[in-house]
Amino acid sequence: MKSDRDRSVRLLWEPPVEPSRGPKASLSQSRVVEAAIKVADAEGVDALTMRRVAETLGNTAMSLYRHVPGKSELLDLMVDAVWGETELAPKGHWRSGLEFFARQVWAMYRAHPWTLQLTASRRMPGPKAMARQDAAYAAVSELGLAAEEIVAVVTTVSHFVDGVGRTMADRVQAERETGVSEEEWWNGREALWEHFTPERLPMMTHIWNSGGFERPLDEFEFGLARVLDGLAVFIESEERPLVRPQACL
Amino acid sequence: MKSDRDRSVRLLWEPPVEPSRGPKASLSQSRVVEAAIKVADAEGVDALTMRRVAETLGNTAMSLYRHVPGKSELLDLMVDAVWGETELAPKGHWRSGLEFFARQVWAMYRAHPWTLQLTASRRMPGPKAMARQDAAYAAVSELGLAAEEIVAVVTTVSHFVDGVGRTMADRVQAERETGVSEEEWWNGREALWEHFTPERLPMMTHIWNSGGFERPLDEFEFGLARVLDGLAVFIESEERPLVRPQACL
DNA sequence: ACACCCTGCGTACAACGTAAGCAGTAGAGT
DNA sequence: ACTCTACTGCTTACGTTGTACGCAGGGTGT
Secondary structure: OHHHHHHHHHHHHOOOOOOOOOOOOOOOHHHHHHHHHHHHHHHOHHHOOHHHHHHHOOOOHHHHHHOOOOHHHHHHHHHHHHHOOOOOOOOOOHHHHHHHHHHHHHHHHHHOHHHHHOOOOOOOOOHHHHHHHHHHHHHOOOOOOOHHHHHHHHHHHHHHHHHHHHHHHHHHHHHHHHOOOHHHHHHOOHHHHOOOOOOOOHHHHHHHHOOOOOOOOOHHHHHHHHHHHHHHHHHOOOOOOOOOOOOOO | OHHHHHHHHHHHHOOOOOOOOOOOOOOOHHHHHHHHHHHHHHHOHHHOOHHHHHHHOOOOHHHHHHOOOOHHHHHHHHHHHHHOOOOOOOOOOHHHHHHHHHHHHHHHHHHOHHHHHOOOOOOOOOHHHHHHHHHHHHHOOOOOOOHHHHHHHHHHHHHHHHHHHHHHHHHHHHHHHHOOOHHHHHHOOHHHHOOOOOOOOHHHHHHHHOOOOOOOOOHHHHHHHHHHHHHHHHHOOOOOOOOOOOOOO
């Protein structure tokens, strides 16, 4: 149990050592991870099976277990690998730093939506994900905030980006699974629209008639600007309103 | 294909009709949905199998298929049922209305975290979820916003709440699966803490040493206040900065 | 009384992750 | 050169999932 998770830590934080004895491996850990990421990118998280990954490498499922302890650890490695693709924010104003952070995470989510469909909790954090997190905290480190306020500010941005990302990821997955675009799909739901009466759903029919659903604002851009505005109110206020610790769960 | 989804629509929006012929059913659709929600609440989304739901009802897996077309439709029904537990906001100031909306959704997520672990896209929306959505739009309907701005404002709040909710849901699931609390689990990761050096992760070690991780601010309360502040800046500004439509995906 | 449409359920199948074990290979030690 | 042994890729098999199929029997309308 304990050793399992510690193996994950070693897997993520320490470079794999090549054995000196025995036949050379035709695969390697990094090649397995790379192939798995390609499969997830191209075919979605549901297609990410050990058999499918092995197939793209010209091997059988069980051969992967020579390089990766199990699927869970493979996911840990995949997630940290894609975090490595993001850039760290340059020094500057807190707002541009947080915005940079948000845009990097958003870009990562768009390139690899499957990361959002994996359970995040208790996933062993790797060095690249941690470096990214550290850089985000650094962006708001010189404003005289208390440590827990620094955490709260970055967390707020993260939660918003996660929220938009999840919606986007679900959409991408649905489009791939059905082969039907979002718009086409909803257009085909006549049976649903029949229930959209002004009596039942006054606001939604009004918005619909005004075209508010057809020409939506960019969810990420709009929301990010608002969230940063809200953080600015907090950060730049004279007397900061302190929200004190409280049971959260 | 098409008829499948239309059946979902009928399932959700039209009350089920009792057949007049044949033996009385010992189960009913609502009893199946109720039992499924209980299982998901108590044992998590992974335990939500047809066999397990049937077991709690004293039946076998296949007997459920007399009342529900498949697992996907059962999930549709479960999600709409829990939306029905939330209250609609009373009329009032936009901010209190949006806050009420956010708190209702948050309460629902806390009571039924599994809703966040289901893929949301293309899940057939039911009447109760729609009523809730309509009420949220109504909260900001009298501010002179354009239709697409109304949508964007509510969407921003939703994304934030979804983000916090997801994190919470993952945490709950992990605690149930492992039987180990979040704190205990991280405390047991000595192998991980060895890599937390000030050179590698300066901000995180600083925050750690300042106790910023031990006494965190309430993620939901802090973030919600910031998001609403940011929306206030937008809503109450003289000349509203218009973010025009743009490719989002 | 008959036909028919219900009911619940047993069996079966194709995925999935992965435990166990096996034959072959190539560097290390002598 | 020879053996030992760590290491390779792979086969087989198991338990769990959603659910298609079809059957025996029950209750209602005619």
